[in-house]
Amino acid sequence: MDTQHLANDPDVIVEADRAHVWHHLSQHKPYETIDPRIIVEGRGMRVWDIKGKEHIDAVSGGVWTVNVGYGRERIGKAIAEQVTKMCFFGGTAGTIPGAQFADMLTAKMPGLDRVYYANSGSEANEKAFKMVRQISHKHHGGKKYKILYRERDYHGTTIAALSAGGQDERNAQYGPFAPGFVRVPHCLEYRSQDGTLGEEYGAKAAQAIEDVIIAEGPETIGALCLEPITAGGGIIVPPKGYWERVQELCKKYDILLHIDEVVCGLGRTGTWFGYQQFGVQPDIVTMAKGVASGYAAISCCVTTNRVFEMFKDDTDRLSYFRDISTFGGCTAGPAAAIENMKIIEEEDLLGNSAAMGTHLMDRLSEMMEKHSWIGDIRGKGLFAGAELVKDRETKEPVDEKHVMAIVADCMAQGVIIGATNRSLPAMNNTLLFAPALIATKDDLDQVTEAVDKAIGRVLG
Secondary structure (H helix, E strand, O other): OOHHHHHHOHHHHHHHHHHHOOOOOOOOHHHHOOOOOOEEEEEEOEEEEOOOOEEEEOOHHHHHOOOOOEOOHHHHHHHHHHHHHOOEOOOOOOOHHHHHHHHHHHHOOOOOOEEEEEOOHHHHHHHHHHHHHHHHHHHOOOOOOEEEEEOOOOOOOOHHHHHOOOOHHHHOOOOOOOOOEEEEOOOOHHHOOOOOOHHHHHHHHHHHHHHHHHHHOHHHEEEEEEOOOEOOOOOEOOOOOHHHHHHHHHHHOOOEEEEEOOOOOOOOOOOOOHHHHOOOOOOEEEEOHHHOOOOOOOEEEEEOHHHHHOOOOOOOOOOOOOOOOHHHHEOHHHHHHHHHHHHHHHOOHHHHHHHHHHHHHHHHHHHHHHOOOEEEEEEOOOOEEEEEEEEOOOOEEOOHHHHHHHHHHHHHOOEEOEEOOOOOOOOOOEEEEOOOOOOOHHHHHHHHHHHHHHHHHHHO
């Protein structure tokens, strides 16, 4: 095919996409009669599709990634200069941007010292799981191998990551799963399992984790893997006291605390990392999406020196971490990540995330007063959710088809928002907001006004 013709003819692009591209998270049957959406340009918080329609993006690239916004020329330039000079070398050797970014990153994470590079959040979590399993074999006779994960949390798309996945519709049709992954209950106060609230609920939600630890046997538990704030499971901010108690349990039973910051990392909640909102000290932290704001593929599995030292033993030929991520050796990722971090610092995007997050919650609160369909709003920084219910007393969820109709109505208005969908059986009823950290009050007003109209049109 004439690629020049392809580049200049939108209709040809659409047909090439329809014929050959397998889109993520998409049922392709509708594309037999409607055109797939193709995004061609982005600037700031706005993107334009191939038909020229402008959208304000309130989910940072559709999957909570473009934290510093679109069109950052300095990141593109940094990538171009680096890959022209040295594009790639396998991770058995270091590179200049890899060393520089690791130094910058760990400076933001006191107590964590070592960075293992990979490409995606799923892969970063795989690395962490493998570290836990190898530590079990080397230091605990293979017995301390189980990994606890939480209901409604999500850790990626690979089989092992799905084995640690707390969203049953995401997991459906992909089993059997890897053994040794054990679920603990969610900590969503709005859906309290026994009706308790506040600190009492926080204590009970943490106690539920200890109950699982005791039932499974503490000597068999290697790690506890949690999101600091549950993301795709409905934007769940843990109740007061929960995280402190979780930290105590990990110390009590010698369990590694693995915090999955793939979504919350690099400023989403108003601090560099979500766990820093709660004063805990993890052993392992994984991250991906916001690390380079989508300008290049990169993920990191960051550990304490204590974890790292467990793999240093030259008397055992199999003692080192025998793992590789091919494209973890690509220099574009850390080169982009360096500029991304500098932008966040220079423009005080942590401060903006916190301030604009307050404005977003204020606007959602106003909407909640107007629409009885909104049962709960929750969030931290520029990371928020609005749970929709048929009745506030019974908390019966709004049907998923109506939630997605609201998303579609917003899209028609030129506003892109997210929602839990095909993740949680009978509980895909939360609208999701994660705009770029550059968001202004005007941007957020435009987003919430569109949602206000959409709820009125879809639900009345």
